[in-house]
Every structure is written in C-alpha cells, then in structure tokens.
Amino acid sequence: MKKKSFVPLLVAASLTLGIPAAYAKETHTPAAQSQQAFDNKIVKRIKVENIYRDITILSSEPRVAGTESEWNAVQYIEAKFASNGYKTDIQPFTFESYQAPNVGVTVADTSVSSDSITYTPNGEASGELVYVRLGTAADFEGKDLTGKIALIKRGDISFSEKVLNASAAGASAVLIFNNSPGALSGTLGAPNNDFVPAIALSQADGEKLAADLEAGQAISATVSVTGGGIQEKTSHNVVAVKEPSQQKKATNQIVIVGAHHDSVPGAPGANDDASGVGVSLELARVMSNMPTDTELRFVTFGAEELGLLGSYAYVDSLSQDERDRVVGMFQMDMVGSRDAGELVMFTVDGQKNIVTDLSAAAGVRTGTPLTYGQEGRSDHVPFHYAGIPAALFIHDPVEPWYHTPEDSIDKISKEKLHETAEIVGAAVYHIVRPDTPALEKAKVAPKPVEYEKVVGGLQ
Ligand SMILES: [Zn+2]
Incomplete structure (x- = not known):
C-alpha cells in the first residue's frame, strides 16, 4: 500500500458484525x-x-x-x-x-561530515570559503564570490534561493549549515540549471567555520558531488x-x-x-x-x-x-x-x-x-x-x-x-463460472446481504 498523504482525524467504528x-x-x-x-x-x-x-x-x-x-x-x-x-x-x-549523490567536503585537508541536498547538481570545486550569513540578496550585495565557496546558515529563505543567490554572485559551490542540532535533510525543490553544487553541514561544524572566518582566518575548502541526478x-x-x-x-x-x-x-x-x-x-x-x-x-x-x-x-x-x-x-x-x-x-x-x-x-x-x-x-x-x-x-x-x-x-x-x-x-x-449469466443481463449477486460501512477510512 502506498504511503498515506494525510492523517485521518476520525476513529474507525467497531468492526464487529453479526450475520444478519x-x-x-x-x-x-x-x-x-x-x-x-x-x-x-x-x-x-x-x-x-x-x-x-x-x-x-x-x-x-x-x-x-x-x-x-x-x-x-x-x-x-x-x-x-x-x-x-x-x-x-x-x-x-x-x-x-531521483538518485541521491555521494558528497564530500574537505576543509584545510580535513574531511568534514556532510549530507547531500536533493536536486544539487554534480560537480567539484576548490576555493576560499566566504561566510555570507543567511545568503539573502542583501547578504551578497557588493560581494564577488567568483572562484570561491559560499558558507551559508539555514533559515529565513529557501535553500534554492540561497543557492541561486550564491550562484549569481559567482560562487562555485555552496555549503549550508544547520541552525539546530541533528542532520539537515534539505531539498532544492526541483532541478535548475542555475544551481551550483550544494552540500549540507551540521550546525556545530558550520558555526565553527563561520566563527573562524569572522575572526579573519583564511580557510580553503574542496567539495565534491558525484553520481546524483534523475534517472x-x-x-x-x-x-x-x-x-x-x-x-x-x-x-x-x-x-x-x-x-x-x-x-x-x-x-x-x-x-x-x-x-x-x-x-x-x-x-x-x-x-x-x-x-x-x-x-x-x-x-x-x-x-x-x-x-x-x-x-x-x-x-x-x-x-x-x-x-x-x-x-x-x-x-x-x-x-x-x-x-x-x-x-x-x-x-x-x-x-x-x-x-x-x-x-x-x-x-x-x-x-x-x-x-x-x-x-x-x-x-x-x-x-x-x-x-x-x-x-x-x-x-x-x-x-x-x-x-x-x-x-x-x-x-x-x-x-x-x-x-x-x-x-x-x-x-x-x-x-x-459458466452457469451465471453475464452481469448486465441478470443480477448475479445472490440476495444482497447487509454489510456495514466503517467510518474514517483505513487506520
Ligand atoms: Zn505499501
């Protein structure tokens, strides 16, 4: 059976029935x-x-x-x-x-744990990391990220808007970090040729990188997205x-x-x-x-x-x-x-x-x-x-x-x-069986039996 697309509010009636x-x-x-x-x-x-x-x-x-x-x-x-x-x-x-890709992120020669974001394009990029906060159009104003990788915090606008803003500013890839503990399971909604490769990081890893960048450290990263896409x-x-x-x-x-x-x-x-x-x-x-x-x-x-x-x-x-x-x-x-x-x-x-x-x-x-x-x-x-x-x-x-x-x-x-x-x-x-006439010519069903309706659909 296919997954339920809604939560039923009604409760099933008793299913116990006697023979009429x-x-x-x-x-x-x-x-x-x-x-x-x-x-x-x-x-x-x-x-x-x-x-x-x-x-x-x-x-x-x-x-x-x-x-x-x-x-x-x-x-x-x-x-x-x-x-x-x-x-x-x-x-x-x-x-x-949709086939989820394999993703990898390396920061200063150290591998960082990461997750794929649905509908990210495949690709590889290396470059300087730039922290652009929530990745809104205002956050990118006056910034040229050509050849660089954008580090963006989750929140306020959709993942796809963040990636499109980064792409428009010239970024070659995007790292989006979570704004709460736990894994980030994100989607860009649908494929788009204007996207650049996008990967998810944990809140802890993202906050640390953002703090180091804001303190003036230069950090370079390498990202790779391979094997994903619609098949x-x-x-x-x-x-x-x-x-x-x-x-x-x-x-x-x-x-x-x-x-x-x-x-x-x-x-x-x-x-x-x-x-x-x-x-x-x-x-x-x-x-x-x-x-x-x-x-x-x-x-x-x-x-x-x-x-x-x-x-x-x-x-x-x-x-x-x-x-x-x-x-x-x-x-x-x-x-x-x-x-x-x-x-x-x-x-x-x-x-x-x-x-x-x-x-x-x-x-x-x-x-x-x-x-x-x-x-x-x-x-x-x-x-x-x-x-x-x-x-x-x-x-x-x-x-x-x-x-x-x-x-x-x-x-x-x-x-x-x-x-x-x-x-x-x-x-x-x-x-x-051969001895019952075709359905449209006769009522094949025997004397109708009574049977009751359950309320509320399948539980
Ligand atoms: Zn099923």
Whole structure:
C-alpha cells in the first residue's frame, strides 16, 4: 500500500458484525446451498501452504521498483502463472527516479561530515570559503564570490534561493549549515540549471567555520558531488489471462484480480504486498482448470509504492472496449498480517459496488462477514477512475510493521491469508463460472446481504 498523504482525524467504528438474521435463514434454502456447493469447488482446493511458500520466496529481499530484485520477482510470478496454463505478458513502463549523490567536503585537508541536498547538481570545486550569513540578496550585495565557496546558515529563505543567490554572485559551490542540532535533510525543490553544487553541514561544524572566518582566518575548502541526478528506470507489470473455457457460452466480460509486487526500500514486504501476490498465484492455480464463461485476468503491478504507477500504466494500456468489458476489479494489498485488524473492503468513492456486494455475500457464506469503507492508496484507484467497479481488500487497522524492515514472513498469519483467498476466490468464481449469466443481463449477486460501512477510512 502506498504511503498515506494525510492523517485521518476520525476513529474507525467497531468492526464487529453479526450475520444478519434474514440471511442466516437464507443459508438453508436450496439456492443458498447450491451456492455453497459452487464455493466449495474453489475454497476446498485452496492450499494455504502454497501461498505461504510464495510469500517466503518473494520476501527474501526488498523488491523496490526498477531494481534487479523487483525484476527477479516479476520473472518468478510470470513463471508461476505460465506453469498453470495462463497466457502471460510482462508489461514494461518507465518512470523517473531521483538518485541521491555521494558528497564530500574537505576543509584545510580535513574531511568534514556532510549530507547531500536533493536536486544539487554534480560537480567539484576548490576555493576560499566566504561566510555570507543567511545568503539573502542583501547578504551578497557588493560581494564577488567568483572562484570561491559560499558558507551559508539555514533559515529565513529557501535553500534554492540561497543557492541561486550564491550562484549569481559567482560562487562555485555552496555549503549550508544547520541552525539546530541533528542532520539537515534539505531539498532544492526541483532541478535548475542555475544551481551550483550544494552540500549540507551540521550546525556545530558550520558555526565553527563561520566563527573562524569572522575572526579573519583564511580557510580553503574542496567539495565534491558525484553520481546524483534523475534517472529513467523501468518497472514491470505481470499480466496473466485465462480465456473462457466454454467459448460457446462466453459472456465477453472480464474480471481482474490484482496485487502489487514491489516494496518500499529496506522492507521485505512480506505483507505489503507479497501476501496479495501469493493469494493471487494460488487463486490462479485453483481456477486454472475450472470451467469458465468469463475472461479472468490476474495482474501484479510494479511501482505501486511510487504512486500506483504500474496500475495507471496498465489501465492506460486498455482500450475503451476492454475497459467496458471489465465488470469488476479485486485488489488485494496487505492481506496476511497476524498483527493487523479485520478484513475490510475499500472503494475510492466509499460506495458499494458489484465487487463489494459479491464479496460480502461470499464472506457470509465462508463465515467472515465483511465491512466496507472509503480509501484510495492502492491499485484499485486507476480502475475506479476508468469507470470500472473496483475494491481494495486489506486488514484494518494496518500492522505496526507497515513499510519497515520488520514486514517479514514471521508476521504472516496463514488463517488471514486463507480467509482472504476464500472470499475473493468465491466471489470471483461467482462471476466467471459458466452457469451465471453475464452481469448486465441478470443480477448475479445472490440476495444482497447487509454489510456495514466503517467510518474514517483505513487506520
Ligand atoms: Zn505499501
């Protein structure tokens, strides 16, 4: 799941739900019993050990978008889908990524500890240090820094203004020191050809240099910034397709099951989202030999953590005809943590749709009543904006290990994986199996079950 861009103020309502009395009666009717017989064709074949093994393999290292480890995961996933008879495709897409540079500062032959400033240009410079206080236009007035290095204190104006003022005064590089203890993590906001190399120093080192310069000492310095900049990288989606096995009855409709295979840096991503990928691979295996009248697609997305880049690329690649034919998209993201809350379905607009209706009904039949709520932050979002009914399946609240090195296989609950696989498997099979008519011709959903809305979005 993608990072939260805001802090929610509301508190989730209680997620405890009973089975509605009206439905409990319904489960004993012949129709409901035959529905459960159909579910059993899927749920009795799910082997949670397969899911757990795939998560173990995928979470052996972080799978950051655009890296070799993500590519290794892509090849593993593609091979597994292919081994179950799916027609597979690896879909590449590019994105721009900022690479932090290596920086070095030497003052009077002694190395000083320093940090990079985002969007500094690369370059090397040597020269006399000049202290120009806060680096405002007024501080530079009447000063020619040609061939010199500006020493500037943090504060009052932005880092980029300080660097541009120094550059305009002829400085060949800039050292900006902190105005409080601790590391300075600065950015120039965006690349600019007028910048000169800029490096951050600690408050202690900067104050010392400033004091020595103000006392009249001549100090020379050498700075170097290497290897930084914006690079184009390539990530990939894995697409696996099962055409309808019963072509004569084919509905011309498509159902998509999704998850993302990338992780954030440093996190093995066992739950986020090797769990969703593992459940997808097992459902693909279980569905592979089932008779179907509807096209079934499993898609694992790259670069979800960088802003849903893979799912946007995939939806962009669909023709309008294909978009019109997709009747539902089931996104599983973080569906196996023992330390997270209950399984909840989230839609972008907070409204129920065919995906949540079918899954809530399946949840009642498999013994896990579901709630729903409003949340984006995963790969169901681009599908929603393309007019496709879509929902995110996730445990709410999320576990404390989210986006940390602790998101590892030992925190994964087989029960939670199993529960998610049963619900999504039963709901998807409800659509793709040959004896249910196409969705636009009949209400495929069984008698609607009641399911409640959680308040406040994902916690
Ligand atoms: Zn995430």
